Amino acid sequence: MDRAYLDYNASAPLRSEARQAMVQAMDCVGNPSSVHAEGRAAKAILERAREQIAQALGAQGADIIFTSGATEAAGLALHGRAFSCADVEHEAVRAWCKTDLSIDKQGQITVHEPERSAVQLANSETGILQTLPKGVAVCDMTQAFGKLPVAFNWTGAQMGLISAHKIGGPKGIGALVIKRGTELAAQIKGGGQEMGRRSGTENLVGIAGFGAAAEAAIRDVEQGVWAHVEKLRNILENSIEQISASTIFIGKSRPRLPNTTCMVTQGWKGETQVMQMDLAGLAVSAGSACSSGKVKESRVLRAMGFGASSTGSALRVSLGPETRQKDIDWLVESWSKQYKKWAARAMTAQNEQETLNGNFG
The missing domain is CATH 3.40.640.10 (Type I PLP-dependent aspartate aminotransferase-like (Major domain))
Incomplete structure (x- = not known):
């Protein structure tokens, strides 16, 4: 594969x-x-x-x-x-x-x-x-x-x-x-x-x-290799924004590394996204890798003042000199497919909860 x-x-x-x-x-x-x-x-x-x-x-x-x-x-x-x-x-x-x-x-x-x-x-x-x-x-x-x-x-x-x-x-x-x-x-x-x-x-x-x-x-x-990587990163973020207007990119308005995207879709667990992308053939992360394989909420985002719905929903994508446009397209397509499934389930759950609230209100 x-x-x-x-x-x-x-x-x-x-x-x-x-x-x-x-x-x-x-x-x-x-x-x-x-x-x-x-x-x-x-x-x-x-x-x-x-x-x-x-x-x-x-x-x-x-x-x-x-x-x-x-x-x-x-x-x-x-x-x-x-x-x-x-x-x-x-x-x-x-x-x-x-x-x-x-x-x-x-x-x-x-x-x-x-x-x-x-x-x-x-x-x-x-x-x-x-x-x-x-x-x-x-x-x-x-x-x-x-x-x-x-x-x-x-x-x-x-x-x-x-x-x-x-x-x-x-x-x-x-x-x-x-x-x-x-x-x-x-x-x-x-x-x-x-x-x-x-x-x-x-x-x-x-x-x-x-x-x-x-x-x-x-x-x-x-030689400007990382400037090209930054262009790919920007293409990725723009593509995700077209799919999900609610997804936010941490630090987008601040000076950042040219290769790094930290994106948060509130309520969609980062751990779940990592596993789904892995099954699709894409290696991404929910945060720092130096915790012996542990996946938990982002301590970094919590320190920055984000709530639990965000700190557990972070996905990190970090590109490199060998990253190609086709890799970005692959990620966007795979992420979009899973996002639509998650959004549909979330909407169904919300409707069911509203129905319950109406019945017992």
């Missing part, structure tokens, strides 16, 4: 450039910490990838600390200190912070003490972009990196979080980007790898793929 993958914010397909770099790294037997020729060859692969990622971020190689993913990077950045964040942040950030920053219905966070706050650059569910205050302690760049022109020094943050698999690299590798001079205690101690901030022999194969993916991702940004 043919399928269309429309869940890029959860994970992007592995890029061919990343795959090739990983295969080549597999043939490298040396440990990057060893001083012999094989070790130096491994070290060269490691440092090349570090430079590729740094260049993609407008940073320096020494600013990049490799981790097992953005979740570990968040823990490394936030552990041992008191930070604040909003309830729209990723669970990996919320787990370390006091969620006392307010957020309005447009998805904008109010930050009073930037130096003690963790703020995302883009939300994974809505795609809404934040205006970052200068000097914010930690910036979650995971969703924005590779989709928008992003420079670490432009964020003004002390530390930033990034992940390989969001940009077409392998799963299980990420990095903490850190401004030089920022104090940071290691969580994992041992051999002193990663400039003493994250011990353990580096995942050379994953890192090689990460570097290649970062280089390719930024090339896509520069």
Whole structure:
């Protein structure tokens, strides 16, 4: 059965450039910490990838600390200190912070003490972009990196979080980007790898793929690939509006990621829509994928002030460089078919309830 993958914010397909770099790294037997020729060859692969990622971020190689993913990077950045964040942040950030920053219905966070706050650059569910205050302690760049022109020094943050698999690299590798001079205690101690901030022999194969993916991702940004993706996103939203005038698009009037649609049809469960689209061959989501397969109401929309009829009815569609017009047409046709069935059932239920109310009124 043919399928269309429309869940890029959860994970992007592995890029061919990343795959090739990983295969080549597999043939490298040396440990990057060893001083012999094989070790130096491994070290060269490691440092090349570090430079590729740094260049993609407008940073320096020494600013990049490799981790097992953005979740570990968040823990490394936030552990041992008191930070604040909003309830729209990723669970990996919320787990370390006091969620006392307010957020309005447009998805904008109010930050009073930037130096003690963790703020995302883009939300994974809505795609809404934040205006970052200068000097914010930690910036979650995971969703924005590779989709928008992003420079670490432009964020003004002390530390930033990034992940390989969001940009077409392998799963299980990420990095903490850190401004030089920022104090940071290691969580994992041992051999002193990663400039003493994250011990353990580096995942050379994953890192090689990460570097290649970062280089390719930024090339896509520069060549306007995501501008084309945004056009497809707009076609999708306009088509859905023609089918259902009651469906709303979260953050449509705000600056957003070019690939993300978060649409709400009140009363029609997002979980149901996801399953129906899956059966039709379309991979979409009801929200963030980092909750071990759990599907529940959107914490993000609840934090933005939406009621239960909306928070349980969100559907996220996130496109990517490989998305085609035919995928959008497929989704619109499949969604329309199920929407009409749901709307008919909802109307029947409403009529029956009105009849009951009339009989017993």
